[in-house]
Amino acid sequence: MKKQFKNMKLKALACSFALGTLVHTGMASADINIKFHHDLPEDSAQHLAAERFRDMVAERSGGEISVEIFPNNTLGDDVEVTQQLQLGAVEAAIIPTAKLSGFVPAMQIVDLPFLFPSPDVAHTVLDGQAGDDLLATVEQVGLKGVTFWESGFKQFTCDQPVNGPEDFAGQKVRVMQSPIIMEQFKAMGANPVPIAFGETYNALQQRIVDCQENPLVSITQMKFYEVQSDVVISNHAYLAYAFLFSQSWFDSLSPENQALLTDAARETTAFQREETARRETGYIATIEASGTNVSTLDDAQLAAFRESTASVHDEFANEIGADLMAEFQQAIADTE
Numbered sequence: 167m168k169k170q171f172k173n174m175k176l177k178a179l180a181c182s183f184a185l186g187t188l189v190h191t192g193m194a195s196a197d198i199n200i201k202f203h204h205d206l207p208e209d210s211a212q213h214l215a216a217e218r219f220r221d222m223v224a225e226r227s228g229g230e231i232s233v234e235i236f237p238n239n240t241l242g243d244d245v246e247v248t249q250q251l252q253l254g255a256v257e258a259a260i261i262p263t264a265k266l267s268g269f270v271p272a273m274q275i276v277d278l279p280f281l282f283p284s285p286d287v288a289h290t291v292l293d294g295q296a297g298d299d300l301l302a303t304v305e306q307v308g309l310k311g312v313t314f315w316e317s318g319f320k321q322f323t324c325d326q327p328v329n330g331p332e333d334f335a336g337q338k339v340r341v342m343q344s345p346i347i348m349e350q351f352k353a354m355g356a357n358p359v360p361i362a363f364g365e366t367y368n369a370l371q372q373r374i375v376d377c378q379e380n381p382l383v384s385i386t387q388m389k390f391y392e393v394q395s396d397v398v399i400s401n402h403a404y405l406a407y408a409f410l411f412s413q414s415w416f417d418s419l420s421p422e423n424q425a426l427l428t429d430a431a432r433e434t435t436a437f438q439r440e441e442t443a444r445r446e447t448g449y450i451a452t453i454e455a456s457g458t459n460v461s462t463l464d465d466a467q468l469a470a471f472r473e474s475t476a477s478v479h480d481e482f483a484n485e486i487g488a489d490l491m492a493e494f495q496q497a498i499a500d501t502e
Contacts, residue, residue, distance in 0.1 A: 203247045203258070349481060
């Protein structure tokens with residue numbers, strides 16, 4: 167009997183300790199719990215910024231709101247998670263704009279080749295009225311857009327040197343499931359092959375595809391350079407992430423908490439972009455150290471790529487929306 171009583175006391179102490187731990191970490195005291203998705207590993211600017219967002223929200227809400235981060239597609243790929251956002255099964259996520267094209271065609275405007283001439287122009291436009299108007303388009307499909315994070319400008323990687331668009335002729339290129347991106351490579355004579363981000367390394371290694379495009383952070387973090395002979399600095403397109411909340415879930419919050427979350431997301435944006443830019447020099451060094459060739463397209467080569475893909479802008483103008491296209495073009499022109 168004494169032994170049984172002793173065991174009961176030990177169990178009670180264990181429960182008390184566990185409860186105390188939960189309270190100490192803020193898990194038990196949180197009234198609102200947010201699952202936050204992103205598609206990159208923990209050693210990425212996205213994850214670091216997500217942690218900053220989490221900590222900011224916890225501090226400003228006095229522990230009322232907790233954020234649990236799910237990196238590296240833990241909850242599913244970007245399209246699957248977008249569907250979960252619509253249902254309210256996931257509360258927050260950063261989703262590449264190209265992955266949203268099947269939900270809101272207007273969102274793919276950001277993925278047009280050679281749309282933004284520099285990071286500063288991209289940031290100015292996306293943080294201004296044009297960006298706000300673009301984010302507003304996702305509300306029609308049950309999403310709440312609040313800001314844009316980024317992976318930066320995309321670069322080419324191939325199993326051969328790339329000096330001009332003619333070098334893509336006949337090449338199989340891994341792309342995101344995005345009509346604009348697929349059309350971009352078709353315009354250069356390539357064969358685009360949609361493959362999930364997490365399966366890209368194996369597809370390159372097994373020669374299912376010959377080339378792919380991604381920002382340096384993805385090329386390095388996912389080690390695509392290990393299975394490609396050439397990385398080409400082209401800055402040919404920009405990869406933005408829309409910071410999204412589930413609209414139905416967001417609408418259930420008090421106005422104060424809505425403002426708290428929106429402000430925290432937007433205030434973390436500059437840090438996320440700065441961290442992305444800061445890391446890029448190190449990414450190039452890592453790729454070069456592996457023995458993979460790194461080259462940079464010159465102005466004449468870039469002009470050839472720009473000319474070969476110019477038709478994509480016209481082809482998707484109606485799908486994106488003439489008014490939105492004009493607004494973005496004017497906003498870009500106003501930065502000059």
